[in-house]
Amino acid sequence: MSRRRVDPVVIVGAGPVGQTTALLLARWGVPSIVLDRRARRDEVGSKAICQQRDVLDVWETVGAGSAIAAEGVTWSTARTFHGEHELFSYRFTERGRPAFPPFVNISQTRTEEILDERIAAEPSIDVRWDHRVTGLAQDDEGVTVTCGTETLRASHVVVCAGARSDDLRSLLGVGFDGQSFDDRFLIADIRAELPGWARERRFYFDPPWNPGRQVLIHPCPDSVFRIDWQVPPDYDLEAERASGALDARIRTIVGDAGHEVVWTSVYRFHSRQVDRMRVGKVLLAGDAAHLVSPFGARGLNSGVADAENAAWKLAYVLHGWAGEDLLESYHDERHAAAAENLAVTGATMDFLVPPDELRAQRRRDVLARAATDETVRPHVDSGRLAEAFWYVDSPLTTTDPTRTFGGRPERGATPPALPGVLVPDAPVHTAGGPTRLRALARDGFLLLVAGDVADGLVPDVSGPVRVLALADLDPDGELAAALDARPGEIWVIRPDAHIAAVLSPDEAHLVPTVLARAVGMPVPQEEPCPTTAAPGPSRPSATPSSAPTTAGSTTRS
Template sequence: MTTDYQKVEFPYVRSQDQDAREPVDHPVVVVGAGPIGLTAAIDLAQQGVPVVVLDDDNKLSSGSRAICFAKRTLEIWDRLGCGERMVQKGVSWNVGKVYFRDELVYSFNLLPESGYRRPAFINLQQYYCEGYLCEHAQALANLELRWKSKVVGVEGQGDGVALRVETPEGPYRLHADYVIACDGARSPIRGMIGQESIGRSFRDRFLIADVKMQAGFPPERWFWFDPPFHRNQSVLLHRQPDDVWRIDFQLGADADPEEEKKPERVIPRIQALLGRDAQFEIEWVSVYTFSCSRMDKFRQGRILFAGDAAHCVSPFGARGANSGVQDAENLAWKLKLVLARKAPDALLDTYDDERGYAANENIQCSTRATDFITPKNNVSRMFRDATLKLSKDHAFARRLVNSGRLSLPATLHDSPLNTPDCDTFSGEMAPGAPAADGPVMVRGDAGWFLAQIGGDFNGVYFSDGTLSGDIHRSFASLSRGAIPLTAIVVAPKGISLPDSPGGTTVVEDSEGLLRQRYDARAGTFYLMRPDQHVCARWRRFDVDATRAALARATCTG
């Protein structure tokens, strides 16, 4: 039997905490069971931290909402064991096409090279994403989902956070060492502590129409500027699973949101695009505006804000949910180390440093796209149209066309957790970069590099096919540290080695792509964080330098 994720209702279950005399203490309470809250909760629980998730509702996302999930998000969900199902159900795509009036002006491929496990994007309705994460979460013994549990009071205390929770059976109190607030763009928690998300609101209204139809369009992102079927505005077409197509119409600033939702207004717009005889059913309609904004600090004492609660972007570029999932994974390993008293509380400040930096990048990208798509005056429209006209014949202008710079993870160049390079490297894998994937052979089976790392710190050693006893002993000693480091040996293409007796995994760089992507030579050593970000690298492995970089990456130096 297949589950109808649009109709699932989760039961409210009375918690033992409601009968306790004193507020029960939990290490982590996550507020909000959306994609970000669930990702954070699953990551923490799987790293051994018990988590309670509170949600004011008992249903999954209403409507398809965030549909574009980026490669990095899929890699994060792969690490958590939830990625495959999303990709199986989702529509994978790499190609985008841009039209101006009635002409195709250019197309782009977001993942021009092969040798990655995941595509640039999948499209998947948010209710599937949340449904799959929920099912994964429900199977974890140390993760408790509490539905119809609305946080109505929150108070930071020296050693934690006091929460008041309202349920169908009345209120109760809880105490959390840390709270992760993933309660959305209007974040009630943010309001309760007197914080704001500050930025720029855009006046243009947009209409989302999800329609079900049999259509022969390829799985690509099609974006029209000023098309003949919707003059002076933009339109975006995207394919979702179940023969559902997302059509996003720009309506302008004067549109009446209530009127525009009516079928008699929506159907002619869709017919103008698809033709008068097109057969389709409307699945979901929404009229929205957006803003680009952020909180000044994502960390407020022992309350940590993630996703839309912390920062908002326009939808162009799919940088909302995708950046939130990265917030969640950035926070999970840090919180785990701090709760285990293996790292000082200051490590949590770096969550704000790193994800604040990423939010600024996302806000800048999405603001620029919005300004290109919705010109605010005649001269900006003139430049926009001139750019689009030139882009048909001139490659340079295609680089200026901005229908959304699609979500890429930030490289955390300035992170205090990075150890700056002292050796010379080229390429993308600088300290702060999310680790690149590549095909490997593991114990005789074809696999992927990213599946071998993450969760703990990893040392990735590019070997010439041998491993000296000294290095082997150093790896063994690092694996027994207070903050353990697990070594992975990458053997060159064509050389397969057994795993070393000390438990070090050996992978074969089966297509030689890891050496390329990491600009590695024999002896190159990368230190990777639990969230699969590079934090240090050297041309030669040195155990003391590694220990120092590990201390720096955990604020324990």
């Protein structure tokens, strides 16, 4: 059956967020045009280096996650120092058995190169450099995108053109409120041999070689270390380089070890968020929608989560499996995620750069006591590292009174599996061979049954829905334990691997209602026993274009 003919999605910005959006849309069979105002890609500097496990999972669905992880430096320990004395360290935990380590460090430049290789293999992605967008005019059928004297027609637009998107935000009429911090931060990528430092992140409060301020050190591939120094507002990099003070600054850390300065930059932190992430047929993503300080690696990582959320919802709308109203949930979910990131990074910045004497005194007290008092250490804030956001309050999520969200988990931990949370990952067995749960989930909606699959459980709805028995996938019970699955339960998992609902055996009749809610369709307030959701247009195939089918599963399209 032929697919509905639609205009491509236009993606503004060819950075990692734009690249990911285009690749995910291609996986769903949706063509895109990627526009970038630059003449070519910038191929210098580490930029965003810290790629989180859940983001590697997303990139693995488009064939890039394993390549990025293989080249990156794996680390799972975060150490925090006051002066030169270590206060504490912690390791990351995860339910299930993930495919990737908690983080890998690799330069944004290399990440972009690997994603470009995947884009080059996708004929449905058209990348155009030297195209500055100067107009966005919406109508009932789509968006007219103007680039100087050239115009393009798009079904929808995703704006991920980075922090300097003021002109595009102005075209859309969205605010971008927040604050900017006075202190600057100096980045230096240093190539050196530093034994023992290659597998951990180090954060120093008030070290003797940067008194009164902070230093962050991350390992990178090829014996490169990314060092961030907090420096005064009037810091002059070129003057320090010319005087030899930059070399002296570096030697206070690397000592007599031979070193090479690979790249340097000075930047200023901002905490800002747009008031709307959806304006009609235009979605804003990544730094174009929100800016956070880098302590916690929540910039690029949250932008990739924006991309995945936008891509599956655009695909469902464009294939006719959901109505345009589904896109409003993009704003609901990702605006809430951005607010959480701002809250977390804002608290970190208040600790790093106290805005008043009261908070400065509190910081001094906490750092002094943390050396000997374990109960104080959770209050030492060097950055809560990136984590997947929890859509527990989303209009797409069906709550479970027996599984309630306990709020932000402890640093380095993940919440238990419940509606709104990213499903734990683990190896699974299918008739088609071994794979992973999150890979299966990202093929469409997945109904995971902790018992026998009942006849007629698959509702007559549009789009890919697959029903699989947990025992068949997980004969050893590893995944069932990670889920804490109860006999007969039905776990409904979204195309972005977040849990939409967990139903008890006597709630099986609510599956159509749960699925309708999860694609943004209105459902009755009291949720009476439904029969089926109204069928929509047929889809071209049961799974995304590059996703494997699973033999023996029950699928509805």
